[in-house]
Amino acid sequence: MATRNWIPFLTICSxxxxxxxxxxxxxxxxxxxxxxxAQSTDLAKQAMAFLPNEMWIHAGDSITWTFxxxxxxxxxxLKAGQVRPPDQIxxxxxxxxxxxxxxxxxxxxxxxxxxxxxxxxxxxxANNFKLVCLIHRNMTATVHVLGLSEPLPHxxxxxxxQAQQERERLLSAIDLGSHDGQAAENHVHAGAGLISATPGxxxxxxVMRFDHEKTFIHAGDTVEWSNSDPSASHTITFGAEPxxxxxxxxxxxxxxxxxxxxxxxxxxxxxxxGFIVASPQERTxxxxxxxxxxxxxxxxxxxxxxxxxxxxxxxxxxxxxVIVMP
Ligand SMILES: [Cu+2]
Numbered sequence: 001m002a003t004r005n006w007i008p009f010l011t012i013c014s015x016x017x018x019x020x021x022x023x024x025x026x027x028x029x030x031x032x033x034x035x036x037x038a039q040s041t042d043l044a045k046q047a048m049a050f051l052p053n054e055m056w057i058h059a060g061d062s063i064t065w066t067f068x069x070x071x072x073x074x075x076x077x078l079k080a081g082q083v084r085p086p087d088q089i090x091x092x093x094x095x096x097x098x099x100x101x102x103x104x105x106x107x108x109x110x111x112x113x114x115x116x117x118x119x120x121x122x123x124x125x126a127n128n129f130k131l132v133c134l135i136h137r138n139m140t141a142t143v144h145v146l147g148l149s150e151p152l153p154h155x156x157x158x159x160x161x162q163a164q165q166e167r168e169r170l171l172s173a174i175d176l177g178s179h180d181g182q183a184a185e186n187h188v189h190a191g192a193g194l195i196s197a198t199p200g201x202x203x204x205x206x207v208m209r210f211d212h213e214k215t216f217i218h219a220g221d222t223v224e225w226s227n228s229d230p231s232a233s234h235t236i237t238f239g240a241e242p243x244x245x246x247x248x249x250x251x252x253x254x255x256x257x258x259x260x261x262x263x264x265x266x267x268x269x270x271x272x273x274g275f276i277v278a279s280p281q282e283r284t285x286x287x288x289x290x291x292x293x294x295x296x297x298x299x300x301x302x303x304x305x306x307x308x309x310x311x312x313x314x315x316x317x318x319x320x321x322v323i324v325m326p
Pocket of ligand 1: 191208233234235310311312313314318
């Protein structure tokens with residue numbers, strides 16, 4: 001008789017225990033979702049953004065960011081006052097394994113992650129934290145971690161809708177060559193971009209394309225490429241890809257207006273523009289910088305078909321051809 005009475009009692013006990021373990025973490029530690037990056041189906045338009053870029057959560061909660069673009073990004077929380085490191089260096093001593101805890105005392109970052117990958121950060125203490133991508137400028141967000149007694153202004157459904165709205169707004173914000181009125185057969189727009197902001201941070205969208213995939217000229221003509229993206233660098237690279245994409249190849253000279261210029265004689269010539277990009281944005285306390293190199297020119301001496309790529313964004317489809325007729 002005694003053993004028979006014990007069995008239902010134990011069953012109820014274990015049921016209660018299971019219910020308790022299921023219920024407690026959900027009540028005390030919410031798990032929020034956000035995404036990073038967005039892209040058009042042809043990969044040409046890349047939104048460099050945390051979606052959404054402002055969230056309010058409770059101490060003890062965590063946020064999982066899902067990467068959503070072929071263009072890589074990082075989830076990076078730096079310490080207050082920390083000098084921003086290059087993404088290749090990241091946060092020395094921290095090894096990302098898909099999960100981190102951030103309370104402001106040590107720097108936390110992922111490596112370069114792409115679509116399908118995720119990273120979760122738990123926030124044990126109340127504070128306001130800035131979130132950045134170490135690869136891209138003007139890609140920031142804010143996480144407000146509130147004490148448990150404070151109500152949260154929004155739920156996950158709100159953030160999902162807001163992320164979708166920001167995604168659509170960014171991807172429809174710009175088209176190649178639509179903004180500077182410069183249209184000529186021997187001029188190629190090498191990318192275009194826009195920076196935009198919300199109270200939570202800044203985000204930007206870039207078009208990773210050459211606007212004429214094919215450019216037709218005659219021998220002796222000069223083609224000019226220009227980058228009107230405020231953030232993203234591009235290169236115009238014929239032939240061998242250099243190990244370091246930042247500097248131009250040795251056969252590139254400077255025109256008097258600051259544009260880089262090269263001459264190509266045969267389809268086997270290698271010419272690399274180096275980074276074609278606007279100068280970094282101004283900040284009080286920084287030395288004045290030159291305007292940046294935003295134009296690159298090549299004079300083609302002989303007929304032929306000359307293929308080129310942007311060494312940074314060729315995987316997104318940023319490629320072109322110059323067809324030189326006699
Ligand atoms: Cu590019």
